[in-house]
Amino acid sequence: MAREKKTVIPHRHPMPVQDPGLRTRNFNEVALGYGEEAAVAEAARCLQCKNEPCRQGCPVEVDIPAFIRLVAGRDFAGAIKKIKEKNALPAVCGRVCPQENQCEKYCTMGKKYEPVAIGRLERFCADWELAGGVLPQKTAPPTGKKVAVVGSGPAGLTCAADLAKLGHRVTVFEALHVAGGVLMYGIPEFRLPKAVVQAEINNLKNLGVEIQVNAVVGKFATVDELLEEWGFDAVFIGTGAGLPHFMKIPGENACGVYSANEFLTRTNLMKAYLFPEYDTPVRVGRKVAVLGGGNVAMDAARTALRLGAEESWIVYRRSRKEMPARLEEVEHAEEEGVKFMFLTSPTRILYNEDYWVTGLECLRYELGEPDSSGRRSPVAIAGSEFIMEADTVVVAIGQGPNPLVPRTTRGLECNKKGNIMVDPQTAATSKPGVFAGGDVVTGAATVILAMGAGRIAAKSIHAYLENR
Amino acid sequence: MYRIVKKEVLAPSLKLFVIDAPLVARKARAGQFVILRIREEGERIPLTIADFDREKGTITCVFQEVGKTTRELGLLEEGESIKDFAGPLGVPSHIEKYGRVACIGGGVGVAPVFPIARALKEAGNEITGIIGARTGELLFWEDRMRQVCDELLVATDDGSYGRKGFVTDLLKEAIEEKGNFALCLAIGPLPMMRAVCDLTRNYSIKTVVSLNPVMVDGTGMCGCCRVTVGGETRFVCVDGPEFDGHQVDFAEMARRSVIYRPQELLALERHGGRGAHRCSCSSGGEM
Ligand SMILES: Cc1cc2nc3c(=O)[nH]c(=O)nc-3n(C[C@H](O)[C@H](O)[C@H](O)COP(=O)(O)OP(=O)(O)OC[C@H]3O[C@@H](n4cnc5c(N)ncnc54)[C@H](O)[C@@H]3O)c2cc1C
Ligand SMILES: Cc1cc2nc3c(=O)[nH]c(=O)nc-3n(C[C@H](O)[C@H](O)[C@H](O)COP(=O)(O)OP(=O)(O)OC[C@H]3O[C@@H](n4cnc5c(N)ncnc54)[C@H](O)[C@@H]3O)c2cc1C
Ligand code: SF4
Ligand code: SF4
Ligand code: FES
Ligand SMILES: [Mg+2]
Numbered sequence: 001m002a003r004e005k006k007t008v009i010p011h012r013h014p015m016p017v018q019d020p021g022l023r024t025r026n027f028n029e030v031a032l033g034y035g036e037e038a039a040v041a042e043a044a045r046c047l048q049c050k051n052e053p054c055r056q057g058c059p060v061e062v063d064i065p066a067f068i069r070l071v072a073g074r075d076f077a078g079a080i081k082k083i084k085e086k087n088a089l090p091a092v093c094g095r096v097c098p099q100e101n102q103c104e105k106y107c108t109m110g111k112k113y114e115p116v117a118i119g120r121l122e123r124f125c126a127d128w129e130l131a132g133g134v135l136p137q138k139t140a141p142p143t144g145k146k147v148a149v150v151g152s153g154p155a156g157l158t159c160a161a162d163l164a165k166l167g168h169r170v171t172v173f174e175a176l177h178v179a180g181g182v183l184m185y186g187i188p189e190f191r192l193p194k195a196v197v198q199a200e201i202n203n204l205k206n207l208g209v210e211i212q213v214n215a216v217v218g219k220f221a222t223v224d225e226l227l228e229e230w231g232f233d234a235v236f237i238g239t240g241a242g243l244p245h246f247m248k249i250p251g252e253n254a255c256g257v258y259s260a261n262e263f264l265t266r267t268n269l270m271k272a273y274l275f276p277e278y279d280t281p282v283r284v285g286r287k288v289a290v291l292g293g294g295n296v297a298m299d300a301a302r303t304a305l306r307l308g309a310e311e312s313w314i315v316y317r318r319s320r321k322e323m324p325a326r327l328e329e330v331e332h333a334e335e336e337g338v339k340f341m342f343l344t345s346p347t348r349i350l351y352n353e354d355y356w357v358t359g360l361e362c363l364r365y366e367l368g369e370p371d372s373s374g375r376r377s378p379v380a381i382a383g384s385e386f387i388m389e390a391d392t393v394v395v396a397i398g399q400g401p402n403p404l405v406p407r408t409t410r411g412l413e414c415n416k417k418g419n420i421m422v423d424p425q426t427a428a429t430s431k432p433g434v435f436a437g438g439d440v441v442t443g444a445a446t447v448i449l450a451m452g453a454g455r456i457a458a459k460s461i462h463a464y465l466e467n468r
Numbered sequence: 469m470y471r472i473v474k475k476e477v478l479a480p481s482l483k484l485f486v487i488d489a490p491l492v493a494r495k496a497r498a499g500q501f502v503i504l505r506i507r508e509e510g511e512r513i514p515l516t517i518a519d520f521d522r523e524k525g526t527i528t529c530v531f532q533e534v535g536k537t538t539r540e541l542g543l544l545e546e547g548e549s550i551k552d553f554a555g556p557l558g559v560p561s562h563i564e565k566y567g568r569v570a571c572i573g574g575g576v577g578v579a580p581v582f583p584i585a586r587a588l589k590e591a592g593n594e595i596t597g598i599i600g601a602r603t604g605e606l607l608f609w610e611d612r613m614r615q616v617c618d619e620l621l622v623a624t625d626d627g628s629y630g631r632k633g634f635v636t637d638l639l640k641e642a643i644e645e646k647g648n649f650a651l652c653l654a655i656g657p658l659p660m661m662r663a664v665c666d667l668t669r670n671y672s673i674k675t676v677v678s679l680n681p682v683m684v685d686g687t688g689m690c691g692c693c694r695v696t697v698g699g700e701t702r703f704v705c706v707d708g709p710e711f712d713g714h715q716v717d718f719a720e721m722a723r724r725s726v727i728y729r730p731q732e733l734l735a736l737e738r739h740g741g742r743g744a745h746r747c748s749c750s751s752g753g754e755m
Contacts, residue, residue: 175687177505177512177552185689214554216687220491242689246701253694253701253720255727262690270511270684276738279511279537280684281731355723402688404706 010113013042015120020335024305027189027273030332031095034117036074039124043072046116049108054118057106059452062086064103064118071121080125084137087122088161088203089154089451091130091196092183094123097448098326130199139207140167145465148173148232150217150405153181154447155238155438157204158454159461164207166462171232172204173215176269181240183447185269186261188299190306191329194268218408227433233468234433234461237420238454241399241439247291251349252395256285256357260296260396267303285391287311289360291346292396293323298330300394301338309392312338317345317365317378343367343378347385349393359389401440409434419443427457428464435461469549470504473526478608481533482576483542484518490525492517492555498583499561499678499710502527503686505552506540513537514683514705516655517556518579527555530579530608536735557686558709561676565592566650570642570673571617572598572635572664574656578609580678581655586616588653594618596649598638600656604629636663649673654713658722665713677713679704681724696720 016032017023023030034042046068054064063082070079083090097103099119107115145168149156152174160170178184183197205211217223217239226232244259246252263282266272270280284307290300293316304312314333316323319342323330334340346360364384367376401418413421413430420429420436427435437453439445474486492502501516519528533539544550561584569588573581578599589595597617601607602625614620621638622630631638635656643649652675654664661677668675681693681704688706695704696717702708 175554176685177554214552215491216554216557219556220495242687244689244691246691253696253724255724259691262684262692265684265690271509274509275731276735278509279735281728281735283728283731355720404688 009045012114012117013038024336027306029193030190033127034120034124039071039121042117043068043121047108053106053108054103057103059448060086068121076125076128080129083122083125088158089200090122091126091200093448094119094126095192100327139165143167145233146231147234148226149236151238151240152179153238153240153438155450155454158451159236159458160209161204161207162455162458164209171210171212173217174213175216177213179211185265188268188303218404223409233465236457237405237436238438239402239405239440241444242402243400245398246395249348251351254349254351254357255355256391257349257393260300260394263300263394284309287390288392289313289315289390290394290396291315295325295329297396298325298333300396302333302336305336314338314340315344316342319343322375357391357393359387362386362388399444426460470553471549472544472546475546479606482606484530486526486528489527489553492527493520493522493525496520496556497560498587500556500558502553502555504550507551511537512684514686516580519583530576532576535732536739561710563587563591568649569593570596570649570652572654574600574635574660577656582609582612584653589616596642598635600635636667640667643671662718669714675713676710678709
């Protein structure tokens with residue numbers, strides 16, 4: 001494509017979505033994805049910039065201009081192959097990456113017009129491949145080395161895929177009964193269909209990766225035992241940030257108060273939205289208050305509507321601008337009727353004589369001076385207490401690392417928050433042969449950062465095994 | 469898949485399974501539990517490890533049919549399999565030489581008490597076992613308990629077997645007659661554990677209880693199993709299941725254990741739930 005001949009198309013091609021009125025009554029995927037024509041037309045918007053600014057915004061450096069050029073030329077097989085050189089889970093990333101802060105943020109088109117819809121194009125390519133059956137990938141001859149991967153979230157899956165391609169024998173140990181981590185238990189079906197996640201995981205199995213579910217490391221075996229008794233030559237820890245934080249305010253253990261993890265796990269992993277066909281129950285009242293402003297909070301609020309809540313509220317301490325959730329999720333939540341209460345934080349959860357939630361006592365806040373992160377920190381307004389009715393409360397204020405593995409592993413250094421400490425260049429921990437990455441290292445972050453960490457770890461595990 | 473290698477019907481609604489689960493058996497210790505899921509559409513439910521055989525790679529569980537999932541489990545036969553079985557979960561019982569120890573099991577709680585009593589006995593303690601059930605038909609493992617106890621006292625609520633009365637009556641007598649225990653361990657329905665704690669508080673006997681809140685993952689990820697112990701929120705699946713009974717907020721636990729009662733009843737009804745035992749004295753789930 002000769003750059004100078006291009007006519008600029010200022011707006012990105014819209015992605016078809018399920019009608020907001022209908023979609024709050026089902027758990028089907030909201031964003032429906034580009035068709036071939038829309039994808040090719042969107043790809044044609046790309047300027048093929050020589051300096052590839054978009055790539056710097058992608059934590060795994062997908063060769064964005066190259067794959068988009070292939071889409072524009074209708075070589076979809078070539079495009080997905082190009083993406084997969086860098087990204088093992090494109091159908092997932094294309095859907096859930098916060099693109100507006102990553103690849104698309106740096107897109108040249110975005111300076112004057114709307115950025116190229118890189119994420120949507122990535123998703124298109126991945127879905128195109130999944131629909132037609134995934135092409136087999138090449139693996140190197142067996143090295144005879146064994147690696148254990150603890151946790152099957154994006155970090156563990158990426159690390160496992162890369163190591164398997166290099167010829168190592170990889171076993172993934174997952175505590176839950178299915179692999180996928182947050183992709184399975186946290187992010188809802190309507191945003192990331194579970195069949196898509198499982199299809200990506202099947203790719204891994206085709207590479208020869210063994211996945212052992214129901215395997216809680218630290219319980220059936222410790223990391224030390226995996227190395228000493230089980231014959232693994234190296235271990236990667238990608239156990240995520242699964243420990244739910246609570247507000248530590250009175251009333252938080254009342255019936256009807258959920259952590260977002262519980263609310264979403266019941267609904268997604270255990271499919272409580274299909275109760276009683278599925279056995280796990282979940283309870284959503286008439287008026288739901290979700291505490292927090294990130295992706296997790298949006299997911300909980302949107303899930304509550306689908307479960308039949310009449311009103312679903314986001315209660316957030318700061319203002320709209322500071323909300324860490326993906327833009328698309330906030331927009332979708334609004335379209336669906338989720339309501340927002342900004343600059344508000346609860347001080348107490350109220351309950352009745354049966355210990356069931358009846359509401360929240362809240363304080364109003366105003367924004368003060370910017371804090372160390374550059375965000376203006378909220379300051380409580382004295383005497384501004386008010387009562388908000390609610391019969392379900394979902395606490396979505398963040399998660400910490402699960403302490404199970406750190407607690408049971410000899411000589412594994414962690415920081416004050418309990419995150420495993422690693423050398424960021426190599427993902428090596430303080431313990432020889434043990435590497436770590438993803439949310440357990442960084443704290444709750446993003447899918448693509450976890451994948452990037454898994455990739456770095458795979459590289460250095462490979463080097464470590466070569467030198468042994 | 470995890471195969472049921474042996475099934476025993478201890479009473480019409482009380483069953484024992486020996487399950488092939490070598491990875492769990494390898495590391496299982498007294499006081500720990502498993503979480504199982506029967507099939508794809510099933511829920512995850514915890515059961516205590518009542519015994520384990522490292523050589524054979526098996527785990528023994530005893531369960532009471534109280535609702536849909538436990539009833540469905542009870543319908544499985546030897547040779548059939550359970551889809552998921554994860555463990556050993558929770559912190560093992562703390563075993564040391566205390567001296568005179570009372571091990572109290574109520575209802576299906578006798579099963580989890582047994583391996584702990586055995587471990588305490590092996591550590592050189594003098595064990596007074598106290599077991600009880602609503603009625604004689606529901607009493608099991610008297611023989612096994614006798615083997616690991618120096619003395620075994622038995623009660624039934626209706627007097628159909630052993631002494632008529634509650635385990636707390638026998639405990640009180642044992643204390644009055646022979647003096648204080650160094651430790652009291654109580655596992656059973658919530659009201660029973662609570663009654664034991666109320667009693668032992670008067671005698672300042674350290675009392676350990678094994679809590680059974682509603683759980684989902686069992687790995688500390690969801691917070692569903694939280695209880696208040698000594699004014700602090702703890703997650704039973706990873707911090708427990710055993711706690712100092714005198715510090716536990718039993719009233720809160722009882723309220724939380726019936727959160728899903730309406731859904732549970734609906735599920736049981738749909739299952740064709742005829743006459744599954746529901747203990748009227750218990751506001752919480754039974755052990
Ligand atoms: C509701 C929700 C919505 C989100 N939305 C987005 C989004 O839109 N975009 C985005 O980029 N990011 C999003 N995130 C964040 C993203 O999902 C995480 O950053 C990412 O999944 C972290 O990957 P990970 O591999 O480090 O860990 P996880 O995905 O947390 O996986 C860890 C796995 O390890 C397992 N495990 C833990 N302990 C053990 C053990 N002892 N033994 C064996 N297995 C163990 C866990 O069961 C889990 O399966 C969201 C997170 C949540 C909770
Ligand atoms: C650590 C632990 C160990 C246990 N060990 C045993 C045991 O050895 N033998 C035994 O018979 N029972 C045991 N239980 C209780 C057992 O898990 C419940 O009886 C079972 O889950 C009930 O399921 P249901 O569908 O048959 O009944 P339902 O009708 O669904 O529930 C009946 C009651 O059981 C409790 N319950 C329901 N779902 C759960 C759940 N997911 N997790 C925990 N409790 C639940 C609730 O209090 C509920 O009111 C244990 C519980 C815990 C937490
Ligand atoms: S992986 Fe994420 S950041 Fe990278 S190109 Fe794809 S959507 Fe953009
Ligand atoms: S910055 Fe934007 S326009 Fe330029 S190559 Fe990347 S995607 Fe295309
Ligand atoms: S059962 Fe989920 S944290 Fe304990
Ligand atoms: Mg049930």
